Amino acid sequence: MSRGLGNIMKKEIKELLTPSTLIPIIIFAIIFGSLGGVFGGATDELSQPPKIAIINDGTGEISQFVELDMTARSEVLYNGTDLDQAIQVTTEQGGVAVFVITPEFDDNITENKSGVINVYWILEGSGVLDGLSTDPAAAMLSQVSYDLSKAIIDSHYTDNSTVILAPINATQNTIYKGTEVPGVTPGMIMGVMTGQSFIVPLIVVMVVIYAGSMVVTSMGxxxxxxxxxxxxxxxxxxxxxxxxxxxxxxxxGLVLAAIYMVGLGYYMSSLTSSASLDLSQYGISLDLFDYVLVGISLFLALLSALALCMILGIFTKNYRAAQTMTLPVTMLALIPMLVLMFTDFSTLPLVAQVLVFAIPFSQPIIAINSLMFGEIGIVLVGIVYQLAFALGAMFVAVYLFKKDILLTGRVRSQQSKKRGLALWPTRKRK
Amino acid sequence: MAVIEVNNLTKKYGPLEALKGITFSVDEGEVFGLIGPNGAGKTTALRVLSTLLEVTSGTVTIYGYDLVKQPDKIREIISYLPEDAGTYKNMKGIEYLHFIAAFFQDERRYQMLERGVRIADLGERLDDRIDTYSKGMQRRLLVARALMIQPKLAILDELTSGLDVINAQTIRRTVKESAKEGTTVLLSSHNMLEVELMCDRIALINDGRIVATGSPKDLKAEYHAANIEDVFVEVVR
Structure with missing residues (x-):
């Protein structure tokens, strides 16, 4: 009885554990391991002192205290009086914020008001990790505020409990990819951008996986x-x-994309309706031409996926084998989605940028974020690349359709046949 | 007049040589059978002639068209029925015939469909989905598909494999009628009796080689055999 069980189990494992099942998963693990290194680097940065710029326009010892405390708790990239220069230096050197201590800061506190600090957050992308980059600076500001509370008590600058509890009034501004969005925190921008960051990648993944598997299973x-x-x-x-x-x-696939777009669009708008920030007034929006480009990119991503799946379908033998054949394309679709959800394409290391760009399903996701800021060049290059990729894959598919392999599948070499024969007990070979 | 001429045809699947230089010809309107045991090379030969597989070496001409250089021309005049051929099971029988007819010229389509319906002889069941058909009904539909276009050459692999006597007889009769109407038929079978009943001439194939060719009557006489099965045993001995 138990011998029968083992025999069946061995047969099942042999059937299921084939190179076509294993190789994609191993590649998947390697790629995500590498990406883990990238993300790990990003999260390590969060434990470092934040890189900031300070402009102290204050005139008294209270503002001097704040400046010194900030300096002690951060890596100061710039300390001067020119706001534009401070923003430029901070942006160029990977800093996260410019803190401007206003001229009235000392007077505010002595007059029982919170001292005003204008904060300019530098946000270079809309990914989850990009949003996190400003958190250490925000935490530093809270700590400085706490230290100032103690200093106010010790030095009796004021007895006003409200000011003692909240001595700093930070006015929030965000420099989002070089565009100043006044009165807005990075979190508010992230809230608005979340819709864009999630909808397009999800649509790409759903359509690529579904339409791709249709082609492969059709061949199977x-x-x-x-x-x-x-x-x-x-x-x-x-x-x-x-x-x-x-x-x-x-x-x-396009019909599916349209259905997903309506459904997910409604879902995301209901989630983000409270964040009523209108970024279009700052020029951060898509016009009709941009939507056409995103549509073209999405269509070419779909075409590339289908052509790739057609090639994979040529090698499939039956319906069951076709199910595992979709794995490589599924993973290719998941990689850009997961990577670009966490971090913006522009903030990726160069090697990761090249790898992500090489996947034709990344382009619609890159396109929608780039077009928001009028960066049309990378989108056009992406479309040309996608077109070349899709045409190349279709050419290969047509070529293989004219070959025996379409019907015969893989032909085992003499060597592999000998290896197979070697599995038989010696007495049976005679 | 020979309409199929096969000269020294070889076919290799990687290191495996499935056809080892076969030569034969088929005359117009003839029913020609390739007979041999499983794995002899019958299906490979038919697949090559149907433009499905590439020629390794040798030459094949069908109605004057070169198989390697003019496969598209050949596909216009042939009809191939594979062994265990399937259909699109989500279609109805009549939809399947429409689907096939749509690949041909407009003016012939109605005529083809009419002929297809007649050959299939499935009555009202043609309006049912194919996945509700028995094996015999499916094979009749496939034979109808293959012959309704009145091809110049019908290539039929294991025509009645797995069918009961009644269905097998009906299909054989249909093929014979098509041959009388001018279709040249090249068929394969390991059923020696079937070949004897249907074929004007046969080629016995074994291990990728043609070992004898002739009419069933001549071959039986030559090898002093009672039937083709005995001829085959005698030839390969």
Whole structure:
């Protein structure tokens, strides 16, 4: 009995644990391990003193105390009087904020008011990690406020309990990718951008996975049901068979994309409706032409996925094998989604940028964030790359459609046959 | 007049040589059978002639068209019915015939469909989904698909494999009628009786080589055998 169980288990494992199942998962693990290094680096930065700039326009010892405390708790990149220069230096050197202690700061406190500090947050991306980058500086400001409370008590600058509890009134401004958004915290911008950051990647992933698996399973079914052979002997060019299958799946994919877009758009708008910040007044928005470019990029991502899946489908033997064949494309779609949800493309290390850019499904996600800031160049390059990728993949698919491999699958070499034979007990080989 | 000419055809799957230089010809309107045991190379030969597989070496011409250089031309005049061929199971029988007819010229479509419906002889069941059909019904639909276009050459692999006697007989009769109407038929079978019943001439194939060719009557006489099965045993001995 137990021997039968083991026998069946061995057969199942052998069937399921094939190179086509293992290799994509190993690659997936390696890629995510590498990305973990990138993200780990980003989170390590959070434990370092924040890089900031200080402009102290105050005239008394209270503002002097604040400046010294900030300096002690941070890495100061700039300490001067020119705001524009401070922002430029901080941005260039990877800093996160410029703190301007106002001229009235000392008087405010002695007159029983909170001292005003104008904060200019530097936000270089809308990913989750980009948003976190300002947190250490915010924490530092809270600590300085706490230290100032103690100093006020010790030095009797005021007895006003409200001022003692909240001696600093920070006015928030954000420099988002070089554009000043006054009166807004990075968190508010992140709230608005979340919709853009999540909807497009989710649509790309859903459409690529669904439409891609349709093509692969269609090929698997054609082979399993033996309808492919009939199709290939009909008076129709192989190119038309490939394009016909791709076009059919592309149309279904676009319909799916539209449905997802409406559904997710409604979902995200209901989640972010409280964040009524209108970034378009600062020029951070998409116009009709931008939407057309994003649409083209999305279509080319879909076409690339379908052509890749068609190639994979050529190697599939049946419906069951087709299920695992979609794994590599699924992972290629998931990588840019996960990476670009955490961090902005522009803030990625160069190697990671090249890797992410090389995946044709990244382009719509990169496009929507880039077009917000009028960065059209990278979007056009991306579209040209996607077009070349899709055409190349389609060319390979058509080429393989004319080859024996379409019907015969992989042919085992003599060496692998010998290896297979070696598994038999010696007495059976005779 | 020979409409199929196969000269020294070889076919390799990697290191495996499935066809080892076969040569034969088929005349117009003839029913020609390739007979042999499983793995002899029958299906490979038919797949090569149907433009599905590439030629390793040798030459094949079908109605004057070169198989390697003009596969598109050949696909316009042939119809191939694979062994265990399937259909799109989500379609109805009549939809499947429409689907196939749509690959051909407009003016012939109605005529093709009419012929397809007649050959399938499935009555009202043609309006049902194919996944509700029995194996015999599916095979009749596939034979109808293959012959409704009145191809110049019908290539039929294991025509009645797995069918009961009644269905097998109906399908054989249909193929014979098509041959009388001018379609040249090249079929394969390991059912020696079927071949004897249907074929004008046969080629016995074994281990990728043609070992004998002739009419069933001539071969039986030559090898002093009672039937083709005995001829085959005698030839490969």
């Amino acid at each position: 079914s054609e082979k399993e049901n033996k309808t492919l052979e009939t199709l290939l002997t009909l008076p129709v060019r192989r190119t038309y068979i490939v394009f016909g299958k791709l076009a059919g799946a592309a149309i279904v």
